[in-house]
Amino acid sequence: MIALDDVIIAYGxxxxxxxxxxxxxxxxxxxQAVGLVGESGSGKSTVLRAVAGLLPYxxxxxxxxxxxxxxxxxxxxxxxxxxxxxxxxxxxxxxxxVDQILSLPVAIHRLDRGEARIVQAxxxxxxxxxxxxxxxxxxxxxxxxxxxxARALILEPRILLLDEPTSALDVSVQAEILNLxxxxxxxxxxxxxxxxxxxxxxxxLCERIGVMTRGxxxxxxxxxxxxxxxxxxxxxxELLRSNAGLDRSNVAAG
Amino acid sequence: MMANASASGPVPGTxxxxxxxxxPASRMQARCSRWFRAWLGFRRNKxxxxxxxxxxxxxxxxxxxxxxxxxxxTTFQVLxxxxxxxxxxxxxxxxxxxxxxxxxxxxxxxxxxxxxAMVSVIVVPVGLAIGLPAGYFGGVVDTVLMRITDIFLAxxxxxxxxxxxxxxxxxxxxxxxxxxxxxxPPFARLARAETLTSRRAEFIQAAELQGASALxxxxxxxxxxxxxxxxxxxxxxxxxxxxTAAGLGFLGLGxxxxxxxxxxxxxxxxxxxxxxxxxxxxPGLAIFIVSLGFNLLxxxxxxxxxxxx
Amino acid sequence: xSNTLLAVRNLCVTYPGDDGDVYAVRNVSFTLGxERLGIVGESGSGKSTTGRAIMGLVGHPGRIEADELRLDDTDLxxxxxxxxxxxxxxxxxxxxxxxxxxxxxxxxxxxxxxxTHRSHLRSTHRDAKLAALEMLQAVHIxxxxxxxxxxxxxxxxxxxxxxxxxxxxIAGPDILIADEPTSALDVTVQTQVLAILDELxxxxxxxxxxxxxxxxxxxxxxxxxxxxxAGQVLETxxxxxxxxxxxxxxxxxxxxLPRLGDRRTELPxxxxxxxxxxxxx
Numbered sequence: 001m002i003a004l005d006d007v008i009i010a011y012g013x014x015x016x017x018x019x020x021x022x023x024x025x026x027x028x029x030x031x032q033a034v035g036l037v038g039e040s041g042s043g044k045s046t047v048l049r050a051v052a053g054l055l056p057y058x059x060x061x062x063x064x065x066x067x068x069x070x071x072x073x074x075x076x077x078x079x080x081x082x083x084x085x086x087x088x089x090x091x092x093x094x095x096x097x098v099d100q101i102l103s104l105p106v107a108i109h110r111l112d113r114g115e116a117r118i119v120q121a122x123x124x125x126x127x128x129x130x131x132x133x134x135x136x137x138x139x140x141x142x143x144x145x146x147x148x149x150a151r152a153l154i155l156e157p158r159i160l161l162l163d164e165p166t167s168a169l170d171v172s173v174q175a176e177i178l179n180l181x182x183x184x185x186x187x188x189x190x191x192x193x194x195x196x197x198x199x200x201x202x203x204x205l206c207e208r209i210g211v212m213t214r215g216x217x218x219x220x221x222x223x224x225x226x227x228x229x230x231x232x233x234x235x236x237x238e239l240l241r242s243n244a245g246l247d248r249s250n251v252a253a254g
Numbered sequence: 255m256m257a258n259a260s261a262s263g264p265v266p267g268t269x270x271x272x273x274x275x276x277x278p279a280s281r282m283q284a285r286c287s288r289w290f291r292a293w294l295g296f297r298r299n300k301x302x303x304x305x306x307x308x309x310x311x312x313x314x315x316x317x318x319x320x321x322x323x324x325x326x327x328t329t330f331q332v333l334x335x336x337x338x339x340x341x342x343x344x345x346x347x348x349x350x351x352x353x354x355x356x357x358x359x360x361x362x363x364x365x366x367x368x369x370x371a372m373v374s375v376i377v378v379p380v381g382l383a384i385g386l387p388a389g390y391f392g393g394v395v396d397t398v399l400m401r402i403t404d405i406f407l408a409x410x411x412x413x414x415x416x417x418x419x420x421x422x423x424x425x426x427x428x429x430x431x432x433x434x435x436x437x438x439p440p441f442a443r444l445a446r447a448e449t450l451t452s453r454r455a456e457f458i459q460a461a462e463l464q465g466a467s468a469l470x471x472x473x474x475x476x477x478x479x480x481x482x483x484x485x486x487x488x489x490x491x492x493x494x495x496x497x498t499a500a501g502l503g504f505l506g507l508g509x510x511x512x513x514x515x516x517x518x519x520x521x522x523x524x525x526x527x528x529x530x531x532x533x534x535x536x537p538g539l540a541i542f543i544v545s546l547g548f549n550l551l552x553x554x555x556x557x558x559x560x561x562x563x
Numbered sequence: 564x565s566n567t568l569l570a571v572r573n574l575c576v577t578y579p580g581d582d583g584d585v586y587a588v589r590n591v592s593f594t595l596g597x598e599r600l601g602i603v604g605e606s607g608s609g610k611s612t613t614g615r616a617i618m619g620l621v622g623h624p625g626r627i628e629a630d631e632l633r634l635d636d637t638d639l640x641x642x643x644x645x646x647x648x649x650x651x652x653x654x655x656x657x658x659x660x661x662x663x664x665x666x667x668x669x670x671x672x673x674x675x676x677x678x679t680h681r682s683h684l685r686s687t688h689r690d691a692k693l694a695a696l697e698m699l700q701a702v703h704i705x706x707x708x709x710x711x712x713x714x715x716x717x718x719x720x721x722x723x724x725x726x727x728x729x730x731x732x733i734a735g736p737d738i739l740i741a742d743e744p745t746s747a748l749d750v751t752v753q754t755q756v757l758a759i760l761d762e763l764x765x766x767x768x769x770x771x772x773x774x775x776x777x778x779x780x781x782x783x784x785x786x787x788x789x790x791x792x793a794g795q796v797l798e799t800x801x802x803x804x805x806x807x808x809x810x811x812x813x814x815x816x817x818x819x820l821p822r823l824g825d826r827r828t829e830l831p832x833x834x835x836x837x838x839x840x841x842x843x844x
Contacts, residue, residue: 039749040720054459078465091456095478097284104474105464130277133284138276141606148460155464170605170776172833175819179829197749204821204830227824242750243823 001191002028002051002159007060009043009050017058020046022215024060030158033185033192035206037199037239042212044195048161051193052083064159079109082152086164088144092136098122098147099132105155121150125180142173146180153184160185162194166201178204199226199243211236295558302554308547316363323357329512330354337530347532350522355533358514359540365515366544369430369499369508370492376434378484381441386472386480388442389449400446403439411436411498412505419507426515429508433498437491444487448480489552493545500541516541568737568770569595569617569655572631576609576616576794579624587612587625589794589842595738599764599771601785603778605816609794610774614740617772618657619647635737653683656731660743662723666715672723673699673711676730683734698729702759721752725759732763739764740772745780757784778805778816790816793840812839 009021021043028034036044049055051062056071063069069077085091092101102121106114122132125146136144145165152160165181166174182205185192196202202209203223211219211233219233231237265271272283273290296302315322332352340347346355388399415432422428452458452475461471502508503517511518516537523534576588588609593600604610616627617634619642632639634655642650651657659665667675676698677691686694692711699707702725715723724744731739741760745753761784764771775781782788782805790798790813798810808814815833 039751052463054462073465075465078463081463083460083463085456085460087456091460093457093475093478097278097281099281099284104461104466108465108470129279133278133281134276135284135288151460151464171778171816172605172819172835175821175830175832178821179832182828199750200821200823200825203823204825204827223823238751240823242754 001030001032001065002026002034002193003061003063004047004051005061005063007047007050007057007062009046009055009057020215021050021057024217026210026217026220028191028193030191031189032208033194033206035194035196035202035209036212036217037196037202037209038212039197041214043215044212045163047212048083048163048193048195052081052161053078075109079155080157081159081161082155082157083161083163084145084148084152084165086167088141088148088168089136091148092144094136097133097135098127098139101147102151102154105151109155111155117154121154124153124184125150126176140173141169142176145169145173145177149177149180149184153188156188158191160190160192162192162196164196164198165194167196167198174201181205199239203227211239292558296554299554299557301550302557305547305550305552305554308543309551312363312367312544312547315360316367319360319364323354323360325357325361327354327357328361328514337526337533339530339532346536347530349519349533350526350530353512355519355536358519359516359537362514362516362519362537362540363544365426365509365513366496366499369426369433370495372430373434373437373495374488374492376430377438377441378488380434380438381484382445382477382480384438385442385445385447386449386476389446390453390468390472390476396446399442403442406436407439409436412501415498415502415507416505419502424507424510426509426513429499429502432502433495437495440491441484441487444483445480448483449476452476452479486552486556489548489555492548492552496541496545496548566596567594568597568635569772570631570633571595571617572629574613574616574627574629574632576612576621577626577628586794588616591791591794591796593789593796593799595770595772597768597770598787599761599773599785601773601775601781601788602791603775603781603788604791605776607793608791610776610791611742612794613791614657614742614772614774617740618651618655619644620657652679652731652734652736654736655738655740656734656736657740657742658724658727658731658744661747662715662718662720662727663747665727666723668715671712671714672718672726673713676726676733679730680733694733695729698733699726701732701763702726702729703755704729719752720748721756724748724756728756728760728763732767735767736769738770738772740774742774743776744773746775746777753780778813778820795842797839811836 004024004026007021007024008019010017010019012018024047026034036047038044046055050057051064053069053071053073061068064077064081067077099118102118103114106117111117118132119129122128127143127146127150131139131143139147162181166177169177178201184190192205194202194206203226207222209221209223209226210217211221213235219231219236221231221236225231226240229237229240231240273287275283275287278284278287319325330353332348334352335348336350336352338344338348344354344356346359349355349358384399384403388396411433414436415429418428418432458471458475461475499508500517500520503515504521506518506521508517509515519537520534520541523537527534571594572592574588574591575586577584577586591609591613602610602613612621615621617632617639619639621627627640629640634650637650666672673692673695676695677688680686680691680694681688696707696711699710704710704722704725710718710722718726744760745756748756760771763769773781773785782800782803786802788800788802788805789796790800790808790810792812798808798813800808800813805817808817812833815831818831819833821830
């Protein structure tokens with residue numbers, strides 16, 4: 001469904017270009033969930049944005065559902081791939097009601113039964129009519145993220161990209177959103193590509209996990225393998241060590 | 255998650271409750287609710303309310319001018335009655351041609367308001383039309399549009415107006431065009447700055463992701479973000495616009511006699527300033543008060559905007 | 564040398580709201596000795612406000628009330644801004660979340676550290692610089708001379724936090740309040756920064772108040788943990804005994820965290836009991 005072949009993504013051009021992602025090859029079969037984990041500067045968010053068509057890529061090929069895609073996309077291609085961003089406040093227009101935010105994609109793609117679609121989208125993410133005409137600042141972080149998910153799904157995409165969807169949320173809210181994403185993915189057979197710095201969150205939703213550091217994909221493994229520390233690359237081991245260091249609740253620091 | 259020490263809210267069923275409802279049921283209710291909350295915040299600012307009051311007074315005076323003063327008196331010359339001080343027949347006295355100053359000030363408000371409205375109607379769309387694409391597209395488009403803006407910024411307002419008047423002849427319309435020509439650049443820059451700030455925002459990226467065209471993004475996403483600061487800037491600039499119009503009138507380039515334009519009135523009162531001070535000072539005070547009113551209003555709007563964000 | 568550095572009893576912080584006063588912190592009590600105390604909670608729990616109240620950083624129109632709010636011998640209640648300024652940095656310091664925002668962008672980091680030294684200890688420029696370099700070394704920065712001249716935008720997040728710690732500890736305070744000190748950092752860097760904090764706090768015999776939303780981090784690092792919700796302290800846990808927590812909120816939070824190697828398909832969602840919002844006292 002998603003295929004990246006030897007992709008290079010760079011910021012700027014010419015001699016001052018900064019290469020953010022180098023020779024990345026990754027495939028996500030239809031209906032599967034793949035996660036990219038890494039620290040800041042690893043390039044994982046850059047990969048996601050290139051797949052989303054928000055960034056151009058310098059070399060290689062990105063294919064979605066068999067079609068090669070670039071920065072410029074057709075309306076049909078846009079409909080197929082949607083994204084949920086990290087910051088629930090930044091991804092919703094501050095001066096628009098939830099209703100307006102959900103009406104925009106309906107209007108762009110001239111979908112029929114707009115009213116019904118909006119109501120259904122809200123219900124699917126666990127929001128009700130009382131939320132429909134509120135502004136983002138009148139919603140909690142978790143509710144805003146639900147609106148973002150509703151907006152992404154109202155176009156019935158086949159691919160859902162997730163950029164740290166729960167990093168900015170409280171623990172209790174994170175659990176709700178993760179459960180919601182898991183359920184929606186199951187119900188709609190979505191293909192997921194998710195990015196996070198949190199190993200536990202990625203392992204919860206994704207079957208396969210790619211580890212990135214400094215623009216390179218160093219290892220592709222599974223959640224189970226990670227749990228059993230059956231990993232090959234040194235960096236992955238280091239990541240697991242740091243993660244474990246904070247996970248165990250009875251380790252004396254020092 | 256915070257707990258309230260005491261709970262009380264608006265009485266349900268009233269208009270206030272409808273406006274403050276936490277769960278609006280329609281687009282219109284949501285909009286009204288937002289405006290109402292903004293109004294509540296604005297109302298707390300005494301100076302801003304004073305400014306609003308002055309501006310409203312100006313508008314009312316302009317609308318109801320014929321009911322407040324006698325239109326004939328604005329041009330009715332009684333040369334035997336010239337330069338009279340304030341009296342019961344002439345509340346502000348008479349000018350050098352025996353005309354009633356009070357009536358002239360009241361009807362002059364119409365001219366002031368017309369100038370202000372006409373300049374606004376030209377300046378805001380032009381500023382947005384130039385600033386928004388410059389900020390959104392960047393690159394060559396930005397450079398070209400901003401250099402054009404710089405060219406217009408380089409002109410001092412009054413000098414350009416003089417040039418215009420010399421070329422096209424004096425009159426209100428030409429004065430308005432002249433003022434608008436030099437007033438729009440700051441708005442273009444403001445629109446451009448706001449666009450640059452929000453250009454990288456994630457909700458813009460989300461709109462792109464959904465397949466929105468550049469025009470749709472600019473019109474539906476960015477314009478609503480620019481408008482508040484543009485409007486605030488406009489109210490703050492009003493004072494300057496009024497003064498410039500008065501200045502043009504003072505130089506004889508704005509409204510032509512016998513129109514009761516405040517600046518022209520100040521000008522014609524110059525010769526008798528020492529002995530019959532009211533002829534120049536009263537219209538001067540009117541200019542001052544109205545400028546102050548717009549300034550206070552603009553400050554208040556800006557503070558209200560800041561408080562919410 | 565008394566053992567209780569900070570004594571707090573029934574601390575309340577209120578803000579005037581449209582419908583009456585809103586309590587950000589309600590009847591919070593604890594003591595802090597030469598130990599590491601953690602305060603854990605979600606957003607809106609009042610944990611950050613508690614830290615700020617102790618530092619006197621709750622601005623108007625917020626109000627602070629307490630039966631006792633004592634830093635050693637100094638009563639913090641009703642202390643003037645001037646009084647607080649004398650305390651901050653010298654006796655009690657605070658490290659914030661993101662060095663990008665808490666460091667002055669137009670001064671070199673070395674100058675900022677030296678400035679703190681000068682203003683509290685009235686030292687000369689040379690002495691301050693020497694002290695700053697020493698401090699940079701104490702936070703394990705490898706090339707102190709070079710980093711001294713760098714600007715905040717030139718250094719990484721982890722290094723920025725070390726600079727913050729150096730700046731805050733240089734005047735030798737007794738207590739350090741750390742408000743989400745590692746939340747903006749990568750996981751591998753987090754452990755390093757925490758190790759540095761740990762070393763310095765131990766060595767100087769300081770008290771540390773660590774405020775965070777990360778339950779596991781706080782429980783692994785601190786001697787005691789206070790769990791806050793809706794402005795109140797719901798539970799106190801000893802170090803490493805988090806799994807034995809009794810309050811349903813704490814247990815619910817722990818259960819809701821995804822864990823590597825956990826094969827649950829659905830995370831148990833925290834059921835908020837309105838009884839938790841009720842006044843405990």
